[in-house]
Amino acid sequence: MLARFFSDSPIHPCLAGLGGCHAPEPNAETPFLTKQNGISSRQFVYVVIALLALAGFCALLGLELNHSYDTEMAFARRNVENLADSLEGRTRGAVEKIDLVLLEVQYSMQQRLAKGPVSPQAVNAELARLLSRIPESQSLRVADATGTFRYDASGKISSQSIGDRAYFQRNKNDPKAGLVFSEPIFARITQNWVITLSRSLRDKDGRFLGLVQAAVNADSLQQHFQTLNVGEGGVVALYDAELRLIARTPPLPNRLGKSILNTEISDNIRSREKGAFEALSHQDGIRRVFGFRRLENLPFVVFVGLSRDEVLSEWYRKLTYYGATAVVLALALLGLILVWQRSYVRAVSMAHTMTNAYDESSSRIRALLDSIPDLAWIKDNAFRFHAVNEAYARMCGKPAEEIIGKTVFQVWPEALARTFQNHDEAVLASGKPGHFEVLVTNGEGQPRTLDYIRVPVHNEEGEVVGMAGIARDITERKEAEARIRHLAEHDALTDLPNRSLLSSRMADAINRSVGSQAPMALLLLDLDHFKNINDSLGHEVGDKLLQLATERLRHTLDAADTLSRSGGDEFAILLTECSGAPMIGRIAQRLLETMAQPFNVDGHELVLSASVGISMYPHDGTDLGALLKNADAAMYSAKAAGRNTYQFFTPEMNARVFERLSLENSLRKALPRQELMLYYQPQYRVGGGDPIGFEALLRWRHPELGLVPPARFIPIAEETNLILPIGEWVLAEACRQQMAWQRAGQPATTVAVNLSPVQFRQRNLVSLVQRVLAETGLPAAQLELEITESLLMDDTERAVEVLHELKSLGIRLSLDDFGTGYSSLSYLKRFPLDKIKIDQSFVRDMIKDSGDAAIIQAIIAIAAKLELGVIAEGVENQSQLDYLALHQCGEVQGYLFSPPVPAAEVCRFFNSATRAPAPMA
Numbered sequence: 034m035l036a037r038f039f040s041d042s043p044i045h046p047c048l049a050g051l052g053g054c055h056a057p058e059p060n061a062e063t064p065f066l067t068k069q070n071g072i073s074s075r076q077f078v079y080v081v082i083a084l085l086a087l088a089g090f091c092a093l094l095g096l097e098l099n100h101s102y103d104t105e106m107a108f109a110r111r112n113v114e115n116l117a118d119s120l121e122g123r124t125r126g127a128v129e130k131i132d133l134v135l136l137e138v139q140y141s142m143q144q145r146l147a148k149g150p151v152s153p154q155a156v157n158a159e160l161a162r163l164l165s166r167i168p169e170s171q172s173l174r175v176a177d178a179t180g181t182f183r184y185d186a187s188g189k190i191s192s193q194s195i196g197d198r199a200y201f202q203r204n205k206n207d208p209k210a211g212l213v214f215s216e217p218i219f220a221r222i223t224q225n226w227v228i229t230l231s232r233s234l235r236d237k238d239g240r241f242l243g244l245v246q247a248a249v250n251a252d253s254l255q256q257h258f259q260t261l262n263v264g265e266g267g268v269v270a271l272y273d274a275e276l277r278l279i280a281r282t283p284p285l286p287n288r289l290g291k292s293i294l295n296t297e298i299s300d301n302i303r304s305r306e307k308g309a310f311e312a313l314s315h316q317d318g319i320r321r322v323f324g325f326r327r328l329e330n331l332p333f334v335v336f337v338g339l340s341r342d343e344v345l346s347e348w349y350r351k352l353t354y355y356g357a358t359a360v361v362l363a364l365a366l367l368g369l370i371l372v373w374q375r376s377y378v379r380a381v382s383m384a385h386t387m388t389n390a391y392d393e394s395s396s397r398i399r400a401l402l403d404s405i406p407d408l409a410w411i412k413d414n415a416f417r418f419h420a421v422n423e424a425y426a427r428m429c430g431k432p433a434e435e436i437i438g439k440t441v442f443q444v445w446p447e448a449l450a451r452t453f454q455n456h457d458e459a460v461l462a463s464g465k466p467g468h469f470e471v472l473v474t475n476g477e478g479q480p481r482t483l484d485y486i487r488v489p490v491h492n493e494e495g496e497v498v499g500m501a502g503i504a505r506d507i508t509e510r511k512e513a514e515a516r517i518r519h520l521a522e523h524d525a526l527t528d529l530p531n532r533s534l535l536s537s538r539m540a541d542a543i544n545r546s547v548g549s550q551a552p553m554a555l556l557l558l559d560l561d562h563f564k565n566i567n568d569s570l571g572h573e574v575g576d577k578l579l580q581l582a583t584e585r586l587r588h589t590l591d592a593a594d595t596l597s598r599s600g601g602d603e604f605a606i607l608l609t610e611c612s613g614a615p616m617i618g619r620i621a622q623r624l625l626e627t628m629a630q631p632f633n634v635d636g637h638e639l640v641l642s643a644s645v646g647i648s649m650y651p652h653d654g655t656d657l658g659a660l661l662k663n664a665d666a667a668m669y670s671a672k673a674a675g676r677n678t679y680q681f682f683t684p685e686m687n688a689r690v691f692e693r694l695s696l697e698n699s700l701r702k703a704l705p706r707q708e709l710m711l712y713y714q715p716q717y718r719v720g721g722g723d724p725i726g727f728e729a730l731l732r733w734r735h736p737e738l739g740l741v742p743p744a745r746f747i748p749i750a751e752e753t754n755l756i757l758p759i760g761e762w763v764l765a766e767a768c769r770q771q772m773a774w775q776r777a778g779q780p781a782t783t784v785a786v787n788l789s790p791v792q793f794r795q796r797n798l799v800s801l802v803q804r805v806l807a808e809t810g811l812p813a814a815q816l817e818l819e820i821t822e823s824l825l826m827d828d829t830e831r832a833v834e835v836l837h838e839l840k841s842l843g844i845r846l847s848l849d850d851f852g853t854g855y856s857s858l859s860y861l862k863r864f865p866l867d868k869i870k871i872d873q874s875f876v877r878d879m880i881k882d883s884g885d886a887a888i889i890q891a892i893i894a895i896a897a898k899l900e901l902g903v904i905a906e907g908v909e910n911q912s913q914l915d916y917l918a919l920h921q922c923g924e925v926q927g928y929l930f931s932p933p934v935p936a937a938e939v940c941r942f943f944n945s946a947t948r949a950p951a952p953m954a
């Protein structure tokens with residue numbers, strides 16, 4: 034059924050083409066495939082057969098004609114022989130009849146002459162009577178011994194003598210001659226051609242008395258011959274023994290008496306008594322069939338000739354008819370052959386065209402189907418493969434020939450075959466195309482995802498007779514999609530889920546937790562001071578640190594937990610399987626401890642801490658946004674609580690976040706509203722004396738909040754880049770104030786201005802400083818810029834360049850918070866620094882913390898080695914001052930001397946009554 038369909042169906046070429054590729058050839062024995070053009074061998078055979086048939090027919094006609102010819106000729110021969118026999122008889126009869134008359138005259142005359150003189154009238158009358166008995170003879174005469182006529186049946190005696198005639202001499206000289214025949218002679222009396230029959234007259238002693246003579250003329254013979262029906266071309270002739278013509282019909286007067294010796298005719302009768310032959314008459318040029326007879330004992334030969342053409346007229350008619358028939362037949366056959374050949378050639382050409390088109394179409398389709406990477410196949414409705422393309426065979430890992438005729442269960446593993454079978458059955462049942470995606474294992478054992486489309490195949494009656502399918506290997510696409518999805522859902526640096534995936538995981542978790550009261554928690558973990566690391570050691574180190582931190586966090590968490598990076602140094606952790614706050618707290622603590630372990634990045638040992646904010650579902654929020662916001666607030670709270678800790682969200686925390694936001698808004702207006710001011714903290718040489726300089730420290734007098742410490746608003750200013758205009762204002766104000774003091778008579782000192790890393794990164798820093806110095810008139814040597822370590826490490830090359838430019842202006846540079854960062858001391862040599870500032874955190878505990886004391890001693894030693902000045906900040910008591918003095922720290926600054934004070938109060942530091950404390954010994 035399917036095969037019939039495949040050969041009849043309109044989509045047959047496609048299917049057969051595919052089938053032809055790896056299925057048995059449907060019908061290789063296609064007619065008209067032997068030759069493209071001209072006559073094929075088969076066609077040639079047909080033509081030869083037709084021609085042979087024609088030739089056979091013609092041969093039969095020829096045989097028939099030959100037979101007919103022979104028959105006609107035989108008949109003619111018999112006919113002329115019969116006629117010759119008949120003529121012989123007549124001639125003999127005539128001769129005998131004439132001879133009887135001659136004998137009677139001979140007897141009568143001898144009797145009469147023996148008796149004496151004979152009355153001429155009586156003899157003539159008797160001769161006349163006797164002549165009437167022989168109409169063949171024109172005369173009956175009696176001549177005397179001299180050859181002179183004496184008696185004549187006509188009654189008229191001619192004076193002509195016949196004494197010279199041969200027949201007379203023979204009669205005269207030969208007493209035993211009997212009946213004597215003359216040769217054809219031209220009669221002198223009657224002036225026509227005759228032969229004479231004569232007998233001699235003798236007396237009783239045998240003496241010659243004369244002769245009696247009858248003359249038979251040619252005309253009378255010829256008239257007699259005409260009674261024989263020999264046709265228009267026939268001839269009847271009488272010759273003498275010497276073959277001299279005596280009479281002939283049709284007459285030939287000129288030939289009478291003439292011999293036909295040495296002619297074809299004479300040749301044919303030589304030494305024959307009778308017979309028949311065919312010869313050309315030299316007398317009239319007509320070819321005839323002759324019959325002849327030599328008359329026994331008579332000197333005559335009779336001829337009867339029938340014209341060959343007349344003899345064969347019927348045969349010729351037949352020949353013409355047959356010939357015409359053969360010609361007509363040949364022409365008809367030729368016409369048929371031509372017509373057939375043309376139609377054959379046309380048919381062949383059409384067949385070739387169709388075959389070529391079919392072959393071309395088939396091979397194109399085969400090539401096309403085999404060339405496509407997609408799998409293609411056809412099955413019958415018994416679920417057996419009818420055809421597969423190469424891609425299908427490759428996927429199966431089996432040669433196509435092995436697949437044809439098999440079911441899916443013989444080709445694919447059981448479970449997969451069952452799936453295919455179900456799909457096939459669904460398509461057959463519905464009669465509609467089906468679209469399926471299936472994971473298969475290919476011939477090489479690799480998993481591949483295939484996207485299948487199956488369509489039912491119908492025959493012309495609309496019945497489903499099988500199905501065809503195409504499958505595309507979408508493994509790569511799937512993988513690419515997975516990669517893209519992964520990229521879209523994961524952070525590129527750490528490969529952790531990003532906020533988008535976290536959101537969907539959370540939605541899934543929320544869906545799962547519906548009904549169960551299992552709490553969920555969102556932890557927001559932020560690395561403390563990570564920004565410093567990034568700024569100081571560069572992004573590369575920062576990135577590696579984040580990756581290491583990620584690894585640690587991952588190992589600390591369960592697989593069910595979702596660790597995601599929500600940006601920068603911030604990680605969000607979704608805990609879905611936790612029993613409650615205590616457990617979550619323990620997990621958070623574990624995370625903090627993990628982060629507190631030193632990291633080693635590119636040889637840098639980095640000690641970190643983290644702050645964790647925790648929000649709980651559903652208590653603190655029912656969606657990711659709310660939970661993140663609240664965890665963020667808790668995380669800020671943890672930072673505010675001193676970092677390296679975790680905090681559960683409480684509603685009050687939002688107030689702090691709100692506060693930060695409102696602080697930012699207020700800060701934007703602080704500069705134009707002149708809410709910012711500078712306080713100045715004096716700096717001294719260890720050993721006392723007047724201040725050698727002042728550090729300008731920014732203050733913000735908020736209209737509602739009062740004095741806001743820099744630690745609260747400078748990070749906000751840096752994050753929002755507000756630090757740029759603020760920093761510019763600070764620089765200009767500090768320089769202006771310094772000049773103002775000097776103009777007021779105060780001794781010249783340096784003024785130290787803190788430079789934020791954000792400011793340092795601005796491109797026009799050097800020109801800004803130059804402009805401010807120019808505008809305020811402050812000598813560059815009296816301006817000291819405090820920079821932090823992290824600022825130097827961010828982009829070392831540029832930092833070196835910028836610092837040298839600044840240095841070239843003549844200003845001083847000091848390194849703030851030294852010791853809190855992570856840079857190598859060796860960097861110090863590369864920067865054009867004037868002073869190192871020991872961070873107050875070391876100073877604070879140096880008396881009781883030997884580590885801090887050691888760091889301070891090391892810093893002082895390095896500074897001495899590098900010929901840099903050293904100033905310790907945060908000096909609050911005498912012990913600290915004494916210790917610093919003991920270890921040759923050059924300068925100090927701190928509450929021991931003075932907190933930062935408004936500019937107006939600075940003048941009091943130059944009052945001898947308020948001298949700065951000095952080391953004890």
Ligand SMILES: Nc1nc2c(ncn2[C@@H]2O[C@@H]3COP(=O)(O)O[C@H]4[C@@H](O)[C@H](n5cnc6c(=O)[nH]c(N)nc65)O[C@@H]4COP(=O)(O)O[C@H]3[C@H]2O)c(=O)[nH]1
Pocket residue numbers: 714729730731732742743744747763786787788789849850873906907908909926927928929932933
């Ligand atoms: N506990 C204690 N503290 C002491 C003592 N002596 C001085 N201090 C405080 O230590 C800080 C020294 O400034 P810093 O290390 O540069 O640290 C500064 C500096 O980093 C930043 N800052 C202040 N003003 C500016 C500014 O104009 N620009 C920039 N970029 N940063 C500034 O804010 C930080 C904090 O400034 P302040 O709150 O003014 O705090 C000042 C100062 O008041 C002491 O004996 N004990």
